[in-house]
Amino acid sequence: MSDDHRHVQEFFTARAADWDSRFPDDGPAYATAVAELGLREGNRVLDAGCGTGRALPPLRAAVGASGIVVGADLTWAMLEAAVRAGRCREGLLMLADVGALPLVSGLFDAVFAAGLIAHLPHPSENLRELRRVVRPGGTLALFHPIGRAALAARQGRRITPDDLRAEPNLRSLLSRSGWRMTSYVDEDARFLALAVRED
Template identity: 70%
Template sequence: MPQDKRQQHDYGPGAGSAAEVREFFTPRAADWDSRFPDDGPAYAAAVTELGLRTGDAVLDAGCGTGRALPALRAAVGPEGTVLGADLTPAMLEAAIRAERDGAAALLVGDVARLPLRDGSLDAVFAAGLISHLGEPDPGLRELARVVRPGGRLALFHPVGRAALAARHGRQVTPGDLRAEPNLRPLLARSGWKLESYTDEDTCYLALSVRQD
């Protein structure tokens, strides 16, 4: 990935090691939600696009402060299973303070090494995750491992690539991993088929299906 691992912006440090990700997010966890107060509707809309059904099992991979968890719980109902995994304990503590732990079981962990059985999930929701994976291929393969064939993956961000870059005085580069020409083959070799791709100022959403 051509993005400089040391480059940091409001939504995270870019690709890097687990230690680098925790170092970035830990001091920001307490006021994370207040820095992005208007993102809630975008999260809810993206969860709707995931097409969850009552009783489904879903993982919020890199759940942060858990902004997607209430919408995920509403989608699968009380019969369903919602898990939230994040590398940074301080982010999960913020989710608990926001009382979002009632919507999901939370666990501290690396999404590249999940303590879940093969094919045990119906879907994965991942907000901002793709930019923070030090090794995207094995990370996406691990998500494919825990999702049943035909299950779905939503790679989401509450603003599009160009809008996020402009916010920080940067330009979108052709090598951006989240660009469709780069993302599609990455997903394909990791067990996913990209079905739809949206990159607008108000939303980034790539929906994929787990292949057999």
């Protein structure tokens, strides 16, 4: 395991037990973001870096009983928290690195990724791996239930021009990774960038 992966695991393992209680009001923002992914009954969707599985219920509701929902996370403690919360009933949970997914190519119609982009050790390569498991024309949602400025203020820092989630930087990163950004929203209450897999 790389030092990058170990750092991410340590960060989230230490926070898994009380993660949901620290952010109790995020549910509606997740549901709204999932709605914008445009999923249909029977679709297959991956929640990449699913954490405690807060996106799994709205993802399941969007694809229905005939759809497939998979949540993948690098941190066992987060997946255990998802199970304790009963979210394992909404989809299959798997311990996996989103940069090297043990999944066949083109399996999914969409990927939902909440709070993931800042924790990717190799963003361009990792986004190419997410592209690999999505069918041509499939979609990607990069979401955070708080905007960049509000998050920076909460963390006592300033946004810098090299911020990966700044619109021009993210658009370029996605393009280099085989995605075309189709929309970008950065408000106090949420961050949501949508992209389509290009062939």
